[in-house]
Amino acid sequence: MNIIKQTLIIILISHYILFAQKIRIYGQVKDSLTAEPLIGVNIYLCDGKTGTVSDGDGYFYLSFENSQSDTFSVYFQYVGYKTKEQLISGTTSFLDVDLQPVSLELADSISVQANRFRNEIGLSYQSFQPLTVLNSAALGDADIFRFLATQSGISFSDDVSNRIYIRGMRSDKLLILLDDFALYNPYHLVNISSAVDVGSVKNIELYKSVYPVNQAGRTGGMLKLYTKQGNAHHFNLDFDVSLMSTVLRLQGPLGNASYFISLRRTYLDFLTKLVDEEFPYSFTDGVVNITFKPGKKHKIVLSGIASFDEFLANFKEHSRWSNQAYGFNWKYYPSPRLYFHTNVSYSHFRSSYNTDSLYTNNAINDLSYKTNLYYHFDFLKTTLNAGAAFHSYGISFQSAEELLEILNQDSRVNQYDLFINFNTTLSGRLKADLGLTLSHYLRFTRPQLLPLVRLQYLFSNSFKVATGYARKAQYLFTINNERDILPPFNIWRALDKDTGPEISRQLSFSASLKKPSLDMDLEIYYNFLERIVDYNRKYLNQEDALFLANQGESYGLEANLRYYYTLFDLELHYALSRTIYTMYGKPYYPSFHRLHKFDINLHSKSYKGWSGSLHWVAASGRPYTVTKGYYYLHHYIDMVSPTVFASPYYSVINSARYPAYHRLDLRINKRFSGHFKLYLNIINVYNQKNIFYYQFNEDKKSASPVYMLPFLPTLGAEFKW
Structure with missing residues (x-):
């Protein structure tokens, strides 16, 4: 009897080996009108279990075993585009896929949706379409950071600043990348708006924690922005006018290349002169991308950003703030399973503040080199990512003011990273990310080992759970003062051997349910801040330590629900969070901490050119x-x-x-044709008086509240040619 069983098993295995075929499909997904590569496209089979997503250049690779039929269908799905079905036959297929975008009228009502294939590990991860940001209520210009603050787990301090705080981490703990090069303080003066024009971005990716090992340098999360590469077929011109600024965007073909240029300038200084007021502040920023395609296997991208702020009160009192970053990306695909990516970049931030009695000048520059290789092992169902990175940081701060002279610094330090990561399918339902970074900062004698583990189990096509752990290190920081309402400048510094690197340990667990018209997810996180550096407020003389290494922790729960209906899309976000730092051995809440935060986002579908969105937020008062x-x-x-x-x-x-905070914002769009649209933004619809801070009266004995933004309507227009 045992011999018969063994014989049957051998026959079944032989049948599977003989008849199961290893199928490989690879290629690129692009916009059918502009040839712009599409990032994060869901690529899957009809079984709902086999699939992948396109990378930062729209490329994808998928291998699987097929013993059912000689032909099968592959589906390509992306928010804002029509889903495409493609019939495949044969064992190896190259697919050059063009997805057709929805009409401009329908694009006005695109909302946040899950556009990552459900079998991918999406722990603490969200992806956003820039169209969603552009069609959300905004203060003047659409702003990436203010939009992110409408999501769970992301806190804000007030109506003026657009800085965000993710899962209890200060804003300088967020790694911000534009085309894989770092940005330092990408905000305009007093952080009122982003220095990155949303219309120049084609995709937004956010890791709240436990981000991949091929990026390093921050103890919090990671925000990745990808600039548009331009229309490879036709010349296009966009022109946006809002309360705050005017934006001009140009794109088109350039021989065997394409280009995209965005230019923006505020005109608040001109408008105030018309009403006999003086507000001598202005900003200018620009984004450029030139993409060369010397062949099917090579791609070269030159991109950059520059922003300049100036406040000239008079000849003796002025402030200047600038941010510049430029990058070179070379991508090489020698075979469907092998991919190389090399990045060289230079990023520079500078701020100065000058009055009769105060002079400060702070600058940081970052010269970086990074190379990656990706290789797909079909028989192991594993993708290998390995590489190395080098950063050379130049940091300076000069001040002639007596109280600030102790902060003077002029130094250059280097950082070296080696990393390796395995993304593998352990079974049909279990996936894993296993990574390790060896990071060496030359001011410290011992390198840091930074492991990453992410696991996901798929119970069904609609329900999955995931968990992850990561250790992160940071060597640069900004000096923080919990009492500053609007800091005039941010002082970047390099850590030294007396304090050691900042270290965080991140742990997350998530469960998510996805149905055709409903997405629900729940995530629990814990961040232990093993070492966080603060300015010593008790510093008296050179015998005292200028900076102290303290500890902290943050933990919480995030619940999200997204409902997609015929007439509208609804999002509900709730976050319960607790963040505690220590100072001189005593615990305290940081100034951005909010125990509860509840957001409602509603996006109406377009009807006869009309569309709109609203956002309501209620949150605990901040300390x-x-x-x-x-x-x-x-x-x-x-x-x-x-x-x-x-x-x-x-x-x-x-x-x-402060008392609890709540506010309602509204946006209404009216598209008159495919080329012209008017929009109305209303901030604080019911004129809620949220307290900004308390200011002492002239007698210095009593204080009065200073309120945040009142009811504020603004008009804007968009032109496309």
Whole structure:
């Protein structure tokens, strides 16, 4: 009987080996009108279990075993485009896929949807279409960072600043990449808006934590922005006018290449002069991308961003702020299973603040080189990613002001990284990411080992769970002052051997359910801040440490629901979070901490050219430090007429909280033709008086609240040729 069983098993295995075919499909997915590569396209078979997503250049590779039939269908699905079915026959197929975008009228109502194949590990990950950002309510210009603040797990401080704080981490802990090169402070003066024009971006990817090992340098999350490569078929011109600025975008073919250029300038300084007011502030920014395709296997991308801010109160008092970054990307596909990517970039940030009594100048530049290789092992169902990176940081800060002289610095430090990652399918339902980074910062004698583990189990085609762990290190930071309302400048510094690197340990668990008209997911996270560096507020002389290494932790729960209906799309986001830092051994809440945050996003479908969206947020009040009063200092110059200075004294750090925050924003679009659209943004529809801060009156004995933005409607227009 045993011999018969063994014989049957051998026959079945032999039949599978003989008749199961190894199928390989690969290629590129592009926009049918512009030939722009599409990132994150869902590519899957009808079984719902086999699939992948396209990479940053629209390329994809998928291998599987097929014993059912000689022909089968592959589906290509992407938000904002018509789903395409392609019939495949044979064992190896190259597919050059063009997806047709929906009409401009329908594009006005695109909302946030899950556009990652459900069998991919999407732990702490979200992908967004720029069209969703452009069609959401905004303060003047559409803004990536303000839009991200409408999602769960992402906090904000106030209506003025667009800085975001992800899962209890300060804003400088977020790695921001544009075409794979780092951006430092990509905001305009006092952080009122982003320096990156949303219309120049083709895809937005956000990792809230546990991000891939081929990027390093931050202890929080990672935000990846990809610039448009331009229309390879026709010349196009876009022109946007809003309350804050005017944007001009140009794109078109350039021989065997394509280009995209975005130019933006504010005109607030001109408008205020028309009403006999003086507001001498202006900003200018631009984005450029030139993509060369010398052959099917090679691609060269030259891209960059430059932004400049200037505030000229008078000849003696002025502020300047600039951000510039340029990158060279070479991508080589020698075979369907092998891919090389080399990146060389230079990023530079500079800020200066000058008055009669104060002069500061802060700058950071980052010269980087990184190379990656990707290889697909079909028989192991594994993708290998390995590479190396080098960063050379130049950091300087100069000030002649007595209290700031201790921060003066002029140094250059280097960082070396080696990384390897295996993305593998352990069974039909279990997938894993196993990675390791060896990071060496030359100011420290010991390199850092930074492991990454991500696991996902697919219970069914609609339900999956995932978990992950990562250790992250950071060697640069900005000096933080919990009492600053609007910091005039951000001081970047390099860590030294006395404090050591900043270290975080990240742990996440998620469960998600996806139906044709409903997405639900729940995620629990814990971040242990093993070392976080703060300015020593008790510093008195050179014998004291200027910076202290403290600890902290953040943990919470995020729940998201997205419902897609015929007339509208609805998003509900709730976050429960708790973040505690320590200072001198005592715990405190950071100034951006909000215990509860609830967001509602509603996107209406287009009807006869009309569409719209609204966002309502309710959140706990943020902490602040109470000013208990003032004491007076007398400074004698001639021993006769002293100068009196009123200096505040404070209670325990962040021991009080502002009242709860809530606000409703609305956007209405009206498209008159395929080339012209008007839109109305209304900020704070019901004029809620959210407290910004408390300001002491002239008597220095009582304080009055200063409120955030009031009811504020603005009009804008969009032209396309």
